[in-house]
Amino acid sequence: MDIYEIGSIAEKLNTNTYPGRGIILGVTPDGSKAVAAYFIMGRSVNSRNRVFTEEPDGISTEAFDPSLLKDPSLIIYHPVRERKEGLIVTNGDQTDTIADGFAEGRCFEDSLRTREFEPDGPNWTPRISGLQLKDGSYKLSILKSADAEGTACVRQFFDYPPMAGMGHFIHTYVCDGNPIPTFQGEPERVDILDDIDEYTGVLWNNLNKDNRVSLFVRYTDLESGEYEQLIVNENV
Secondary structure, eight states: OTTTOOOOOOHHHTOOOOOOOOEEEEEESSOOOEEEEEEEEEEHHHSSSSSEEETTTTTEESSSSSSGOOOOOSSSOEEEETTTEEEEESSTTTTHHHHHHHHHOOOHHHHHTTOOOOOOOTTTTEEEEEETTTTSSEEEEEEESTTTTTOOOEEEEEEEEBBBBBEEEESSSSSOOOOBBBBBOEEEEOOOOOOOHHHHHHHHSSSOOOTTHHHHEEEEEETTTTTEEEESSSOO
């Protein structure tokens, strides 16, 4: 077993019908750009009735058809916000917890220690979060239930240096199921590509067509700080 193997993100996605929501952070093979990607999937009408839209400091989720929106509490939020500390990427309203924490002098980890997994038992969907720093290094976190009853929260944090051609992938669920099994272990080592269009295509085309909803990808030049980003929505 090669513990340092960099896995194929295409393979990890196309062999899993329901990883749920996922974050990928890393650096391009040429070492020049930081890469951030976030996708959402859905099994219910409410979850699938969403699109990503651009905001001045990132993106938000919105109902594609407002008349079909039932419970917005866990599906409408800002997945991405940029602050001077870095690019925040999460699967819920903890994006704002982290951003507000920075404004009040708290770090990424301390802000997330005030939160826990989503209150959607029996799934107890974990909250996954990432922070991409200006030098290309990044942090990932998962807040998940310690047991099947949701009585306690496990909080895990990971720090990664920028390594050309490599990223780390964390997602909410191991696979589909009922209840849906929560992600286990460390974030997965995955490949990154130099071209944003090619990488966006790889990600989107390998997400399950029946469950994919939206995808966001950003490439940031590590020298200039300028970025290029793409959004793909199933609902158009």
